[in-house]
Amino acid sequence: MIRYLTAGESHGDSLTGILEGFPAGVRADRAYIAGELARRRGAPGRSARQSAETDPFEILSGLRGGLTTGAPIAVSIKNAVRAVPEPSALPRPGHADLGGMLKYGLTDAGLVRERASARETAMRTALGCFASLLNAGLGIKASSRVTSLGNLRTVTARNAADQIERARRNGDTLGGEFELVFTGVPAGLGSYAHADRRLGARLGAALLGINGVKGFSVGSAELTAAGGKEAARRPELSGGIDGGVTNGRDIVLRCAVKPVPGLPGGAPSRDLRTLKRAAAVSRTSDITAVFAAAVIAEHVAALELASALLEKFGGDSLAEIKPRVEAWRKRTARSINR
Numbered sequence: 001m002i003r004y005l006t007a008g009e010s011h012g013d014s015l016t017g018i019l020e021g022f023p024a025g026v027r028a029d030r031a032y033i034a035g036e037l038a039r040r041r042g043a044p045g046r047s048a049r050q051s052a053e054t055d056p057f058e059i060l061s062g063l064r065g066g067l068t069t070g071a072p073i074a075v076s077i078k079n080a081v082r083a084v085p086e087p088s089a090l091p092r093p094g095h096a097d098l099g100g101m102l103k104y105g106l107t108d109a110g111l112v113r114e115r116a117s118a119r120e121t122a123m124r125t126a127l128g129c130f131a132s133l134l135n136a137g138l139g140i141k142a143s144s145r146v147t148s149l150g151n152l153r154t155v156t157a158r159n160a161a162d163q164i165e166r167a168r169r170n171g172d173t174l175g176g177e178f179e180l181v182f183t184g185v186p187a188g189l190g191s192y193a194h195a196d197r198r199l200g201a202r203l204g205a206a207l208l209g210i211n212g213v214k215g216f217s218v219g220s221a222e223l224t225a226a227g228g229k230e231a232a233r234r235p236e237l238s239g240g241i242d243g244g245v246t247n248g249r250d251i252v253l254r255c256a257v258k259p260v261p262g263l264p265g266g267a268p269s270r271d272l273r274t275l276k277r278a279a280a281v282s283r284t285s286d287i288t289a290v291f292a293a294a295v296i297a298e299h300v301a302a303l304e305l306a307s308a309l310l311e312k313f314g315g316d317s318l319a320e321i322k323p324r325v326e327a328w329r330k331r332t333a334r335s336i337n338r
């Protein structure tokens, strides 16, 4: 089983992550990790902060000669923006601010924000890159695309840029949806035996764990509208997981992301010291998180798939796992209904 933990605050010194249970013999491709961090950082709709961040990362343990050793992998990412905002008793609606202040007895919403911030997803992306590299070594590839942005139902680079610019001018933000596809996934990952072993439930927990992700589904957007007859004729609609187990087809996942709650013009709030109404202003918010969330999703879902692969095939090194996966693919190829 692969496990991971992260630590660190949005404007602290750095983010720290530990990845445990990861097999030996996977090349830690630093250029790839840097590239994926840049994809997250530079996704459309992000704020000016992202041009200040460069996500310099260090891999502190678990590697020898560029290859993973099977030991826990520790990663550190430095924050460039470290100026902690002034204390504020104004919780921003749509954020963890109010619940977090009440929960931990804090008078400064900033203490909640610092950890609840999606800055932490830079580390989840970095750790997830290891899983993506393992999966790629086993022939599994991820891709994602944004399928809606605000009221746009067909999203192109051009119309997305226009929509984002319009929202920026109106002091508004946007939500949207993305689709995530994994190809080359062997049949038999996950299980129907218990709810918490169903692969869809595991992927859902990982993806709903991304800040702002409010909806998750397995299968094509057409699945629920199709009748049973059509769904039977077109098994690809069910998105590669039936009964909690992969069936050898592409995995298709869909996520809905809420509009970024931080508004430059301020959102209605109440000062928790004085209980007076006031606007909670977010000067540096992103316009939309949907494009960045899609990148993060590729890698957090990859961690879940890599974990399920290790449960099915066992093995402590890529050299041990790979022939098992290949032999299984050969054995099951003829039964897979393409």
Ligand SMILES: Cc1cc2nc3c(=O)[nH]c(=O)nc-3n(C[C@H](O)[C@H](O)[C@H](O)COP(=O)(O)O)c2cc1C
Pocket: 047, 094, 095, 096, 116, 117, 118, 121, 210, 211, 212, 213, 214, 258, 259, 260, 261, 262, 263, 282, 284, 285, 286, 287, 289, 292, 293
């Ligand atoms: C990559 C990324 C960037 C985000 N940037 C912002 C932001 O700049 N401002 C903001 O208010 N919310 C931002 N969000 C969304 C919030 O983190 C999220 O809405 C908040 O945590 C509450 O959502 P939740 O209820 O799903 O946790 C971002 C989310 C992601 C994934």
